Amino acid sequence: MGYLEENEQDFLKYVKKMRAYQEAINLLFWDLRTGAPKKGVNQRAEVYSVLSSEVFKMSTSEEMAAYIANLSPHENSLPEITKRILQECKREYNQNKKIPHQLYKEYIVLQSKSENVWEQAREENNFKLFQPYLEKIVDYKKRFIEYWGYDEQKYDTLLDLYEPGMTVAKLDQVFAELRNALIPLVQKIKLSPQNINHDFLFQRFPIENQKAFSMEVLKRMGYDFEAGRLDETIHPFEISLNPGDVRITTRYDEYDWRLAVFGTIHEGGHAIYEQNISKELIATPLCNGTSMGIHESQSLFYENFIGRHYGFWTYHYPLLKNYSNGQFDSISLDQFYQAVNVSKPTLIRIEADELTYCLHIIIRYEIEKALIHDQLSVKELPRVWNEKYKEYLGIQPEDDRTGVLQDVHWAAGDFGYFPSYALGFLYAAQFYQQVQKDIPEFPFLLEKGNLQPIRKWLTTHIHQYGKLKKPLEILQEATGEGINPKYLIDYLTKKYGAVYSI
Amino acid sequence: MGYLEENEQDFLKYVKKMRAYQEAINLLFWDLRTGAPKKGVNQRAEVYSVLSSEVFKMSTSEEMAAYIANLSPHENSLPEITKRILQECKREYNQNKKIPHQLYKEYIVLQSKSENVWEQAREENNFKLFQPYLEKIVDYKKRFIEYWGYDEQKYDTLLDLYEPGMTVAKLDQVFAELRNALIPLVQKIKLSPQNINHDFLFQRFPIENQKAFSMEVLKRMGYDFEAGRLDETIHPFEISLNPGDVRITTRYDEYDWRLAVFGTIHEGGHAIYEQNISKELIATPLCNGTSMGIHESQSLFYENFIGRHYGFWTYHYPLLKNYSNGQFDSISLDQFYQAVNVSKPTLIRIEADELTYCLHIIIRYEIEKALIHDQLSVKELPRVWNEKYKEYLGIQPEDDRTGVLQDVHWAAGDFGYFPSYALGFLYAAQFYQQVQKDIPEFPFLLEKGNLQPIRKWLTTHIHQYGKLKKPLEILQEATGEGINPKYLIDYLTKKYGAVYSI
Structure with missing residues (x-):
């Protein structure tokens, strides 16, 4: 076995080990959600954190750096699978390594506080309580983007975390087309005289x-x-x-x-x-x-x-x-x-039907992109949120609990995630x-x-x-x-046209 | 914080990490037994083995050796808990480290084969098939004892793995007293005219x-x-x-x-x-x-x-x-x-009642001790087993499946374990x-x-x-x-005397 092959084998063994840890972590998670006794939960969190930080360490270790350095120049002589594994490890290495450790640790603490405060804010229907935390989260995200770098637009870097290859340029165009078709369709169905009885379901x-x-x-x-x-x-x-x-x-x-x-x-x-x-x-x-x-x-x-x-x-x-x-x-x-x-605009995303669902997502996309690009400040969120719901879905939340405070994503720092839902559709x-x-x-x-x-x-x-x-x-x-919103638009137009006889 | 305290804190952190791994391993085990989907089992075994060998490595690492070397001289100035943790880690370190790595690896392979062969031998009621594997297992155990060392008798070292501080000298005396009381008691009850109906249970x-x-x-x-x-x-x-x-x-x-x-x-x-x-x-x-x-x-x-x-x-x-x-x-x-x-001598240990249970254990103890002390060879096992069952319980297996092949312990190399059952009682x-x-x-x-x-x-x-x-x-x-068989003997004599009116 030549040096390269030996190095490749060692590398594969190393990622196999990381994967074994990940399987154990996933089992710990599943067990915690499905039936772990509640008095063991604190110690379990400890175990979860020990294994998670071990995987994090492995993904950013000197050993990993050496594999990347040694194998990358020969990427094209590697088997296809190894090559893609290497790329995946490199992507993760850069993502984890480019952020200064201290900054990342601060962020993790903030994130956990922010989720707690969000929960309280939602309960008390008090956006002001959550606002300073969200401001900080947005600020950290923007700093992370500076460390990670970006090509055209800052938000691209966040998109890439969840949907590799997707860009703002592409998404703006796709979502605009979708939005421009859905708003009038939702409106038409709302005005349809068809009254569908679905009481018997319940x-x-x-x-x-x-x-x-x-x-x-x-x-x-x-x-x-x-x-x-x-x-x-x-x-x-x-x-x-x-x-x-x-x-x-x-x-x-x-x-x-x-x-x-x-x-x-x-x-x-x-x-x-x-x-x-x-x-x-x-x-x-x-x-x-x-x-x-x-x-x-x-x-x-x-x-x-x-x-x-x-x-x-x-x-x-x-x-x-x-x-x-x-x-x-x-x-x-x-x-x-x-x-x-049955289709009917709702205030709550997770209760939305297939016709209106993408509009909920587009609203969130437009808002979070504007936050990252400094075209909107956190304190304006409730107003902008409500305006967009009025404009796109024809309804308006009476409070922030059923409005801007409904999702955990921003509190958890998951910017760039929302578009995946609409992309999936x-x-x-x-x-x-x-x-x-x-x-x-x-x-x-x-x-x-x-x-x-x-x-x-x-x-x-x-x-x-x-x-x-x-x-x-x-x-x-x-x-x-490539991605083309025409098919979803056609599907929804035809289907709901038939259901509502319009 | 002084150097010693710092070292102690690091040591405690290290054992905490080992313990976190152990908890994950235990969950993997539990899940495998209670409901893991069967198609995931192979990959799961891989995960189990990765984490287990990681814990083994930690228990025998240079880092562990350094903690033991640095802290042991100051054992008595450590807090009680830390002192005991240190002793426990040292015990494990020695146990794992004294056996040459290559020898231990060979043994693990043998052990897994041996369990498989035992299962087949039991199914086919064929002790001869299992005999060469058991001979090797006994041989490895004796070599391990040489590496681990022993004070008075070789078997002490095995006992100590499961019951720290217990010795052959002590156990011989305790088990002899127990056996000498139980054999006639079982005999008396067998002859009692009392006929207890228990058909309604089933x-x-x-x-x-x-x-x-x-x-x-x-x-x-x-x-x-x-x-x-x-x-x-x-x-x-x-x-x-x-x-x-x-x-x-x-x-x-x-x-x-x-x-x-x-x-x-x-x-x-x-x-x-x-x-x-x-x-x-x-x-x-x-x-x-x-x-x-x-x-x-x-x-x-x-x-x-x-x-x-x-x-x-x-x-x-x-x-x-x-x-x-x-x-x-x-x-x-x-x-x-x-x-x-109801009490009645049975051939199968795990079906035994409380009166006869210890005799099953004593038979196994006497046999495995004799094997380790070269007073008995593996090929004599079936004969000796059957003779002892006749002598102690008055019944004799018709085949090795219901005799010497019934338990997995020896196939798995668990010599020294059986006495725990009787000690527990x-x-x-x-x-x-x-x-x-x-x-x-x-x-x-x-x-x-x-x-x-x-x-x-x-x-x-x-x-x-x-x-x-x-x-x-x-x-x-x-x-x-200290340990005193009088209490168990009194309890069984009184209880079964009353149940059987003797």
Whole structure:
């Protein structure tokens, strides 16, 4: 074995070790959320922090620096996978190393305080309380950008953390087109005389039956229960320990079965992505979804393009009826389909339907970009927020609790994250368009409850690659074009036009 | 801060980190047994091994060697806890470091093969298949003893791994006294004309109800469900992540509720020990039970001295009846008490009752000691095993599957472990004697279902200390004397004399 090969082997061993730590950390997290006894939580936090800081140290160690220095000049003679691992490690190394350690430590303390104050501020409906913390967070973020550097615009650097390759220039154009189409569409539907009854949805549906139905749907989607499990938590999530162990959680409301059912379909979409990453990538940093946006495209593809599709319910409505307490006995499939596709502007993002969801995101994007680019100050936030809600959705929060204080993201310093949600929906619409081209029998498959060919298409074009390909490569290769809001706009216009007969 | 204090602080930080790793490892283990998806198991084994070898490295690192070298000369000026931590680390350091690394690695490979072969040999009822592996295991153990060193007898060194301070000299005497009392007692009971009916025990008892009853008993014992949880596994166990998170598992048999009920009481006894270790010891290597024997004394105290006590069932029998399907409707408390205290020699250790249990252990002790001391060769095992069963219990296995091949311990190299089970029972009898002296209302407390004062007594005298005190110190300070088999012999003679009217 030559020197380069030896170095490569050592490097792979090193990242394998880091990955093992990460799996342990993920298990600690999962356990904490699903059932760890509360009296052990303090000590558990200690354990979590010891292992996390160990992984951080490994990612920025002299050993890592040496691997990067030794292997980078030979990048092109390395096997493709090693090359991408190296790039990933380099990206992380730079991200962690460029910020002075002291500054980063201060930031971590601030971040944790800021989340606590945000919680209190939201409870007391008092933005002023939170304002000085948010000002500091924004300030740190801007300083970080100076250390990390940027090409065209400062906010690009934050975008790149969550959606590698995405830029403000691109996003401004895409979101503007989307916004300009959605605002009048939402407005039209609001004025539609169509009155959809959906009261029948909210009757008692036994939790055990919700669970049984959700599990049937998950299995049919292709979620592999031998490589995962379903538990219950207040805030549902998906977490991947390795492709053979991808866990999801959900929440049950006895009087609103939609929460659990659409929630498990959503988390199931995330999980199916992780379960189908190529085994070659196990124990490497490439063994996760390639970006927040592509990840969200998979959950939204299943939740909206499959789970709210007429054909899906053609097959599943009779099953749902069987599990229910009779609440659907006099309800036709058409009535049911309309009811689960009701659209109405809401103040709260996480309660938004598919038609209005992207407008919530665009509002946040415009605001956080302006903050980072010094075109807006933190104290102006509540006013600007309310104006934008009025302008885009035609409704206005009565207080900051249901307005600017509703999300934890800014308090946690997660600037650049929000766009992923809308990007995921845009990508999903493009995949939806393409899968129908590649599998013309798509609607019939749904009607027959046969979702396997669809899952296979997603695995072939998306899942298997993990982080081996960048998000925009995935999109380009799967659909033959770059990001294009036309597909989502068409989908929403057609679908809601039909639902509301406009 | 002086140099010594600084060094002490660094040392404590170092052991805290090791302990954090251990907690993560324990969670990985627990998860694997309770519900990890099977397709993730291979990668999980990898993670487990990475973290375990990291802890091993830390325990034998140059950094550890330096702490030991720097702090040991000042041992007596260190705070008591630090001093004991240092001793514990030194013990572990020597244990791990004295064996040449290569030899130890060979042994680990052999051990894993040996367990596999043992499983096959047991299945095929073929001792010959296992014999060469066991010969090698014994050989390695003897070589290890040479490296570790020994004072009087070689087997002492193995005993010390599980029961610090225990010796062959002591154990020979204690076990001889116990054996000489038990053999005739078992014989007498076998000949007793008393025929105890216990068929009514084995009716269908719904698993949900077994669980509910077990949980009620656990709560009453003082097991804190805010610092633990109960899950289901094939082989029940207790595992401590930290005193605020001590988990137990159990197994349910619909037609034998005793498995789950006495099983949870047993594991609950282990868990209550760990839950009540002083908070001062958290994040140190002292934060576990002090030895296998003392640990077993706590599980057996609860299982036998409480859980099979007449007074316990005075209170709990009506509860059990409520949870049952009516199987006890015509059964009096006296009949019930007798039925759960039936004694009959069995071939299988883990099915043995309290009267015969120690004889199973003594047989194993005598055999493994003879193996280590070159007074017996591996190929003679089946014959010697069968002869001893005939002599001590009056029964003889028909094959090695129900004889010498029944336990995994020797295949796994766990020589020196078996005595802990009997020691635990002996200690428990001594604690039982003492607690009745210190709390004269002991039987009335059981009758009232008030187990709290008993739990408190155990915490005061045993639990709180963790590894801060050695097993024999604990025993001496709690009962005012050293190990003495008289108490267990008296207890068994009286109890079984009464049950069998002899």
